[in-house]
Amino acid sequence: MRVTGWIVRSAACGDLGVKGGRVSDELDFDEFYTASFRRIVSQIYAMTGNLTEAEDSVQEAYARAWQRWEDVRRYGDPEAWIRTVAYRLSVSAWRKAVNRRAAHHRAAAAPELPGLSPDHLTLVSALRRISPDQRRAIVLYHLVGLTIAEIAAETGAPEGTVKSHLNRGRKALAPLVSEFAEVGAGDQRRPRTELAGEW
């Protein structure tokens, strides 16, 4: 299911000179931004449960990427860089404090994702019940489609810790997600058989 949707072009923009390189950078960045922005927002939203904050943190992450695009574009997976920075921003205590204050001054909060089905609402509710680390691992694995090793690399946690987060997250979700019922009942087997070898 993994969808990166954007491939880093490794063409040597430096050959075009500074000005030409900059133009190429801009085109690269534009393409990357257009292709990935909303996808990353949806991933951060699934990790944090707050769409407005997800949009803002992802936009901030792109701004930071643009500042150092020459470096970021050379990374193996700039989308992962954006996602990591956006996630960190979205869980920043300072930003939360600022946003909380802003919320106090808003007359009413806009409803998020209007028209969600009952199943979706149940899923959102379930995700909010597990720890942030578990939720991040679950989303990276089940939505983004990363492997255990890739999640470990992105989160900076050992692979064993990632597996633990996934297992515990599934157990916590088991009462609400029928697919994980067996996990919650003590069956440690993962439900996605196609990646069974990684566990």
Added chain:
Amino acid sequence: MRTVPESFDSMLAELADAAVSITPLPDLADVRRRARQRTNRRRAFASALALILIGGSAGTVAAVTHKVAPASSVGTMSSVAASASPSPSASPPSTETAVAGGVTGAASKAYEPLVGLWELKDGTQRYLIVYSDGLLGIGEAGGWAMCFGQVSAPSAGTYPLAGVACSDYGTTGLSLAPNADDSMLTLSVPARGSVAGYSEAFVRAPDMTAVAIDEKNSQVLGTWMSASADKRMLVITGDGMMTWSGLDDTGAVTGGTGMMEGLYYGGVRYYVECGDKADPYKVCGLFQVVPVGVGKIIVYGSYGPETFIRVSAAQGSAASSSATSSTATTSSSSPTASASAASTSAALFPSFGGSMS
């Protein structure tokens, strides 16, 4: 209880698709404008820091009229770069759970016996601060910013420390243990090389009263100077950034930048940043800044609680560049919190460990 009947992967993908469908794609110009603003802020801070550093090397600060505590500052300054850099695992907690405690008041019970400000029992000037989210700051010789670590879950009454970035204490094997009534804290430091293991006893430091912070954090913004002979100075701006500087024991000016990270203890916790390409958010230490009156803040660093007086930017520059400057006055432009803002703020900022607010 309702359960999700379909494939979890599919449900999650549909949820994400729903988010995608209602998420507008912001104009790229907005993103670039945001990036330019960030660049300009950083340049402004670099300029401010350069000003401080250049000015600071010219003479002695004699501009600040008074200092509340501590009475002496015998420690030395060292540059951020020279401090022990934390490993990636030493990064501050970035989870909602970890950071929420201090902001919302939902402090973790796990750290309750440790939370607060502590000072060495033997009177040596060394302080330790434990936040409600388990983050820890420890003063250490050779640096103004407190080095930091993370308190782990207790085991048999002992709290191991993780992610410690203290050159004085090493980085691994440290632990804290409170006594029966939580009035004393023992820091156990393991043996390192030829240095035998030892322990230090901390007792709770005196309480102090912070004034409420308004919504713009006006009470901590501005240019701040201490009466320290080491010319310690802070510049804190409304975008959450801080520049700090001071003299080391050789008389050289050192300093760095920090970022406002969270609201704790009636004040603000700042991370001292030393990010690089591999980890743009690497943190080397922390400061706790608590407003205690109009134009006055207490800064908790390795020298313990130290009072800073707000000066105008021009005064700060002049004072640091002139050995003959005499008395400085606090800035007449000191912002004053409105009563309504203060009351709102008081509700938003929980006390730190209950004993100090």
